[in-house]
Amino acid sequence: xxxxxxxxxxxxxxxxxxxxxxxxxxxxxxxxxxxxxxxxxxxxxxxxxxxxxxxxxxxxxxxxxxxxxxxxxxxxxxxxxxxxxxxxxxxxxxxxxxxxxxxxxxxxxxxxxxxxxxxxxxxxxxxxxxxxxxxxxxxxxxxxxxxxxxxxxxxxxxxxxxxxxxxxxxxxxxxxxxxxxxxxxxxxxxxxxxxxxxxxxxxxxxxxxxxxxxxxxxxxxxxxxxxxxxxxxxxxxxxxxxxxxxxxxxxxxxxxxxxxxxxxxxxxxxxxxxxxxxxxxxxxxxxxxxxxxxxxxxxxxxxxxxxxxxxxxxxxxxxxxxxxxxxxxxxxxxxxxxxxxxxxxxxxxxxxxxxxxxxxxxxxxxxxxxxxxxxxxxxxxxxxxxxxxxxxxxxxxxxx
Amino acid sequence: xxxxxxxxxxxxxxxxxxxxxxxxxxxxxxxxxxxxxxxxxxxxxxxxxxxxxxxxxxxxxxxxxxxxxxxxxxxxxxxxxxxxxxxxxxxxxxxxxxxxxxxxxxxxxxxxxxxxxxxxxxxxxxxxxxxxxxxxxxxxxxxxxxxxxxx
Numbered sequence: 024x025x026x027x028x029x030x031x032x033x034x035x036x037x038x039x040x041x042x043x044x045x046x047x048x049x050x051x052x053x054x055x056x057x058x059x060x061x062x063x064x065x066x067x068x069x070x071x072x073x074x075x076x077x078x079x080x081x082x083x084x085x086x087x088x089x090x091x092x093x094x095x096x097x098x099x100x101x102x103x104x105x106x107x108x109x110x111x112x113x114x115x116x117x118x119x120x121x122x123x124x125x126x127x128x129x130x131x132x133x134x135x136x137x138x139x140x141x142x143x144x145x146x147x148x149x150x151x152x153x154x155x156x157x158x159x160x161x162x163x164x165x166x167x168x169x170x171x172x173x174x175x176x177x178x179x180x181x182x183x184x185x186x187x188x189x190x191x192x193x194x195x196x197x198x199x200x201x202x203x204x205x206x207x208x209x210x211x212x213x214x215x216x217x218x219x220x221x222x223x224x225x226x227x228x229x230x231x232x233x234x235x236x237x238x239x240x241x242x243x244x245x246x247x248x249x250x251x252x253x254x255x256x257x258x259x260x261x262x263x264x265x266x267x268x269x270x271x272x273x274x275x276x277x278x279x280x281x282x283x284x285x286x287x288x289x290x291x292x293x294x295x296x297x298x299x300x301x302x303x304x305x306x307x308x309x310x311x312x313x314x315x316x317x318x319x320x321x322x323x324x325x326x327x328x329x330x331x332x333x334x335x336x337x338x339x340x341x342x343x344x345x346x347x348x349x350x351x352x353x354x355x356x357x358x359x360x361x362x363x364x365x366x367x368x369x370x371x372x373x374x375x376x377x378x379x380x381x382x383x384x385x386x387x388x389x390x391x392x393x394x395x396x397x398x399x400x401x402x403x404x405x406x407x408x409x410x411x412x413x414x415x416x417x418x419x420x421x422x423x
Numbered sequence: 424x425x426x427x428x429x430x431x432x433x434x435x436x437x438x439x440x441x442x443x444x445x446x447x448x449x450x451x452x453x454x455x456x457x458x459x460x461x462x463x464x465x466x467x468x469x470x471x472x473x474x475x476x477x478x479x480x481x482x483x484x485x486x487x488x489x490x491x492x493x494x495x496x497x498x499x500x501x502x503x504x505x506x507x508x509x510x511x512x513x514x515x516x517x518x519x520x521x522x523x524x525x526x527x528x529x530x531x532x533x534x535x536x537x538x539x540x541x542x543x544x545x546x547x548x549x550x551x552x553x554x555x556x557x558x559x560x561x562x563x564x565x566x567x568x569x570x571x572x573x574x
């Protein structure tokens with residue numbers, strides 16, 4: 024039976040935890056509230072420590088709406104700063120990465136070191152009469168911590184410690200991340216014309232794998248695919264546990280049963296794992312491949328998604344070549360799967376245009392197993408806690 | 424041997440026209456059996472050369488054969504290519520460098536730049552030239568979507 028416009032604006036006859044008000048994806052005012060109440064307060068993954076591997080290495084990127092400078096200082100400590108000059112606010116470092124002892128703002132040549140100290144002010148004698156001292160003019164520093172090689176930053180000076188925020192959620196990948204030094208060997212990004220949460224949902228809601236012919240053939244045909252359980256942690260993080268899923272790649276025409284790359288430490292051949300870090304990061308593991316998805320929300324309907332891949336630094340050139348083949352088979356910009364995810368996200372954006380479809384459903388219940396939408400319900404439980412209102416009813420006044 | 428520049432350039436142009444037309448079986452006819460196709464890019468973010476695709480003829484055949492089973496971006500691609508350098512080598516092959524611009528056109532007729540790249544090809548000159556190697560050096564790294572097909 025079809026539904027009328029009136030029907031469409033009535034909340035579904037379901038528990039309020041089991042549906043979403045689609046304006047959480049489309050309303051710019053909600054997005055701006057998220058920037059403040061979520062991204063202004065949580066720990067956010069920004070890069071892997073190998074991107075600032077050596078003293079004085081640096082990396083610039085965006086942290087939602089602000090330019091971030093990540094450095095490794097001469098003591099080996101990873102730090103992060105607002106990449107903006109204390110003088111007139113110009114972005115100081117324009118390169119995406121490099122190695123530099125000093126950073127000089129091109130505007131008036133004020134200079135900062137890798138610890139963020141202002142070390143030189145051009146013709147500084149003219150500031151003496153007003154008591155302006157460069158010792159007080161360092162870059163704005165953000166709390167930065169590294170866990171299992173992952174660099175997290177918070178804009179919130181009063182945030183809980185990173186370990187408390189993560190609450191052990193990386194336990195499913197700890198063996199992979201701690202066995203030997205790793206490095207990012209692949210990086211690409213794409214601007215997805217969709218809300219940032221749409222992408223995170225793809226990494227946690229595995230019912231969507233019906234979208235992927237490869238998963239239908241190589242994953243869902245394996246008996247353990249449907250029998251794993253989701254485990255949740257404080258602050259909305261989640262991971263899939265249970266009997267290892269060993270993908271049967273040979274079910275895809277033209278593919279070999281086992282892949283070429285050296286299996287990562289702690290994994291069995293063909294094993295798959297996933298860890299979702301609330302609100303915008305996912306670690307997806309496939310035997311030889313470790314993919315990191317993270318996001319830079321741009322607006323309510325536009326998101327920069329960043330893709331990284333990790334490999335042991337000890338890879339020989341032949342091993343790295345094989346690892347690349349595996350990565351690109353599924354995930355790279357010319358792989359088979361991620362492209363379909365992008366399409367699905369953008370179809371959601373298109374379908375929700377104009378607000379004619381007020382609600383969407385997250386109602387599948389399968390006792391917490393693989394394709395149970397409990398992942399989304401837990402995700403939005405945390406969202407509601409942070410935003411002070413339920414994701415099923417955003418008209419409610421946000422509780423401060 | 425007298426180099427037939429016209430035939431060499433025609434090979435590059437024809438390879439693009441066939442991909443544009445999704446005539447993949449005909450495109451595969453342009454290759455020698457040991458053909459290798461790669462897409463590479465340099466990341467300013469991690470300061471490393473990256474490989475984004477590395478396939479031989481069998482893998483390419485499988486890729487083309489499975490295309491219809493994927494959920495793909497609708498529309499067509501147009502590859503605009505200009506050969507700018509041909510270097511004959513002693514082993515009866517020639518290295519061909521080309522500049523490539525790839526446009527995507529939606530079913531509604533909106534066209535947009537998809538990628539800028541270079542082709543670095545190696546062709547075998549025995550009889551009709553055939554491609555032995557194609558390396559696509561991508562300048563565009565922030566792609567709007569994944570095309571599922573090669574460039």
